[in-house]
Amino acid sequence: MMRNMAGMMKKVEEMKKRMEALQSEMEQASFAASVGGGVVTVRVTGKGFVKSVSINPEAVDPVEIDVLEDMICLATNNAKQKAEAEMAARIKDITGGLPLPPGINLPF
Helix, strand or coil, X not given: CHHXXXXXXXXHHHHHHHHHHHHHHHHHCEEEEEECCCCEEEEEXXXXXXXXXXECHHHCCHHHHHXXXXXXXXXXXXXXXXXXXXXXXXXXXXXXXXXXXXXXXCCC
């Protein structure tokens, strides 16, 4: 039984190191989404922080500013979803697909 416990602790430590590396990688990773045929492009980090917003100047129409605002929100949400999907896939790889107990949200 002690061998199993030692082996389990070693695996937990390895998983922790891989999660720390993943967090660092995701902070540096960049995910972009464009909407409106490239009118608005938003780039976020793997942690979901907005890095940049690019707007085609031709799309700026003061009369339809609400459409532009909606496109910015949509592009931001799409980019964040890409980052979240990548994080979920990478966590699944690290945990071997094992479900995490309720209440444990990764990354830490």
